[in-house]
Amino acid sequence: MRADTRKAGRTGRDTMGRTDASRVLAIGTVVVLLVYIVAVLFGDMARVDLFGAWLGIVAELAAVAVCVGAVLRTRWSQWQILLGGAAVAVYTAGDLSYLLALDGEESLAAVSLADAAYFVFYPLMLGALAMTLRKLKGVAWPVLLDSLVGALAAASLMTLILAPVLRSGAAGGTPFEVVVAVVYPLLDLLLITAVGGLLTSRGLDLGPRWPLLIAGLILFSAADVAYALGMQDYAVGSIIDVGWIVGVVGIALWIDGVARAGTASRHHDRALPALTTLMASTTAAVAVLIIGCQVPIPLLAQILAALTLLLTAAPLVFRNRMLRILATTDELTGLPNRRGLVADLPRRVGGDRVGALLFMDLDRFKDVNDALGHDVGDALLVQVSERFARQVDAGALFARLGGDEFALFLDGATREEALTAARRLEAALDQPIQVGTASLKVSVSIGIALTPDNGTDVTLLMRKADIAMFRAKSDRSGHHVYSSMDDDGGARKLRTLQELRVALAEAQFEVHYQPKVRLTDDAVSSVEALIRWNHPLLGQLPPASFLPLAEEAGLMPAISALVLEEAVAQVDRWRTEGLVISVAVNLSGSCIQEGLPRQIRLLLEERDIPPECLVLEITEDMLMRNPADAARILARLRAKGIQISIDDFGTGYSSLAYLRDLPADELKLDRSFITAMRTDRRAHGLVGSIVDLAHSLDLRVVAEGVDNEATRAELRALGCDLAQGFHFARPLPAADVAPWIRAHTPAVPEDDTLVAQRI
Incomplete structure (x- = not known):
């Protein structure tokens, strides 16, 4: 080596x-x-x-x-x-x-x-x-x-x-x-x-x-x-x-x-x-x-x-x-494009003719574009298409649909032959692809629709292959053959995904803020913001109903950027009103890229916001996927004065050595620990141990999901620093935050203040 x-x-x-x-x-x-x-x-x-x-x-x-x-x-x-x-x-x-x-x-x-x-x-x-x-x-x-x-x-x-x-x-x-x-x-x-x-x-x-x-x-x-x-x-x-x-x-x-x-x-x-x-x-x-x-x-x-x-x-x-x-030709790869596929498929599909349509989508291709640039992404697509083409028999219809999506129609292919072809395509990407100085390891998710079993209409067949591909991607199974059991869930996911893209384009998202309380004096030191989707038909939707799908589809970087910009803008408006508080953005693992420090620096400089007003929250499991790279990027952010919080702490299986080495300022205890405290002595003792451990590492501790006065009192006795939950306040629209804080307690800006924004 x-x-x-x-x-x-x-x-x-x-x-x-x-x-x-x-x-x-x-x-x-x-x-x-x-x-x-x-x-x-x-x-x-x-x-x-x-x-x-x-x-x-x-x-x-x-x-x-x-x-x-x-x-x-x-x-x-x-x-x-x-x-x-x-x-x-x-x-x-x-x-x-x-x-x-x-x-x-x-x-x-x-x-x-x-x-x-x-x-x-x-x-x-x-x-x-x-x-x-x-x-x-x-x-x-x-x-x-x-x-x-x-x-x-x-x-x-x-x-x-x-x-x-x-x-x-x-x-x-x-x-x-x-x-x-x-x-x-x-x-x-x-x-x-x-x-x-x-x-x-x-x-x-x-x-x-x-x-x-x-x-x-x-x-x-x-x-x-x-x-x-x-x-x-x-x-x-x-x-x-x-x-x-x-x-x-x-x-x-x-x-x-x-x-x-x-x-x-x-x-x-x-x-x-x-x-x-x-x-x-x-x-x-x-x-x-x-x-x-x-x-x-x-x-x-x-x-x-x-x-x-x-x-x-x-x-x-x-x-x-x-x-x-x-x-009808894709100018990057020279393959037929979507228009060429649609034009050629009708003569191959119809009656009792047997065939298989395979939809292929590269996994996490957007990360390559974001981290290394579109030129590297284009070069990667060219090499992927060449590897796929070597696995395709003469006479088959191989096309690039756009982005990182490809399609393959196999005339006369049975279910077993289609599965064999899918495995060959997966194996074609086993070896890393060299693009310039970068060695890239990519994988593919493949959806398979069979004709005439799954229909002979071209549009219907393409939709079912797309549903099967989405199922393969969500299950991380590599490939999946369409069945009637996929239709409802797959179609619903596809519809929701399209609606999410429209929501991003039409600014249908809104950020609500939940106050957080400093337990030593019951003063409001910060707020936590949660994103809401104002769906045109279903009304206001909570983040749990759409963020997992957004993560699967690679939309989280766009959503995170939207919330980050809105949170910083809101802090600026509050500061103009005389309310000095901080804001934190919860980032998914796909957002932790080399360009993140520069992106955040420019955003803060644009509105003249001090870096200590921003905290980035990253969930524990996201940090553990690539701890070395995550630690390096987060250390650059922390060196600029931006605080780092480890969210949902205790739900993963990370080593304490990572907790020692990660550049963090705060731990956020998952609500599952807090809910079990009053009825489970072991949970009570575990929370106390985590608080002591965090303080020994100079970390603050925030408790989520505090719903009653008794839990608040126990956390205060254990030395927990901050708490939030319905016992204090529900999430509020941005316009209601300042009146609520002034009505309950004045904001006291200190070095250890925090606003956690959970996307």
Whole structure:
């Protein structure tokens, strides 16, 4: 284990070292390029042997080094980077060959060996773009057609621009040289339109530096056009060279950006409008034809423009197909989405056809998102989908419904075969999943509905699979096959869960406060608040009727945040009225995350509330699930002045060693001990022992559920610090708390005051 850790550490340091070196190399390349540009623009570059001509080669060689670094960083695993880097290297080799062949001349008079390298550059770059296009998985034809239309339109426009060169024949060179010079701009525009087609696709991302790719190719094209129009006047070291060399560096920096960002197959909402290429191409073709009606232009330009318009309609047909596919495809995993599942299921379900629908939901996936961020959560979902897909037979319908929910329909599967498939899916997650530096252990709950046994209606079958999945999650059984016994309870839970989500969105919750009494002088030192749900049909519901379901469904962090904000806001209002009391929030285990201290600090700072006015209550069983992490996070909170209370103490099975080590200020005795005190001598003695133990550890003790004067007197005699219960007061709306406290006893703020808020 330690050896693996050391190896991982060395690997991480090596990767970090390569990343830093590549960043320095990229910056150095840009610096050399800028020096070269300044030398060309402001220096005397007329003579071939000037320093600046070779400085351009140095900039290109640095660009090659950047590409090599990108290849090494991705461990030769991405063809897009390999082909792009090869294109930069080949073009640089062509420039170096050209410069060496000059032999004191300002330029070569004929086509040279360097042109062979230049021509190889284009298929390599097209190959790099094709590797990106391959990730579209079945919807590549619209992009190819968009690029072809754009290329034809650009070619017709370029033929019109280069008409003087074509008409003049050699224009200072042989016809073959003229053709070669004209082909270069056409190839450049082919690359530009290919990139434009990719940018209009809403399924791809060309990387964070795609503008550098576009700028580089545009400069290439401009330099080639300038060369074609003035071949006879070209000399090495002219401004035309700047266009070529800047283009090479721009492409290299784009390749470096792709390597840093990872595989360019995700969409990040940077796509250009889908009709951009089509509109620009059509406009260019129409313009060429209009010009051809007014003045003589080459026949080739007219033919290319006409072909552009003829092919313009084709991408529209394929684009409709692409939109249909994208509408039924999950863009994160590439699987069918819920719409795709609903569209495909009817042809698989019906009559006496046998099959099984499996609904899968990852357990506690929200904790991963909250603790590590949505990027890690997305990466986890991708790997989970890949593991599941390897367990799915060909022909089965596998879909992602959204969030962490997946679905699988098995044609012809019996109950036993469906159970076997469920076990395979569970086993697929036995090994931890590595996402970056995090090793994540996840599990899945699977609900199974069988057809025709559980119905042949798609909506009904999906509802029953959902009910079975919810039953598997609540029972923690891994998987569950739907039965009629599940329907009432499962449907009711699903309905309540949906109503809870609506309640959160529509603010249907309210916090009531129950006064607490300091037993030494009967003064009110604090209040306890309990959340209430103002259900639109059932009226006001207590927390016990909905919080367990909220915990199962992962809604507790949202509810806890709501109550925390309301409690702190109420303390602020009371302080404005002159009533200084504290507030505590009872958090579930799912809320104790790394970001909790910062969340609470910002909340208190927003209303300028002192940290000692807040106490966080965590139940004993929640603390014991992960005592080390809980203690670390709670210690950070306590260091900021926020008090910690262990709620429902005595109902769990924790070690006293944890009580010693946990950063706590208070113990709250569960009401079950208090209720039994008057009739059970052992309970009476246990309460007294807990009070003494707590005081020996400098902890306060709060007794819950005090319902009569005799119990209050016994607790006072035992040395209990605080008590609450119906004997003192029932929970009150926030507006009634201050009048009640003033009517009974003034609030006395001290260092040991507490308000416990039980969610």
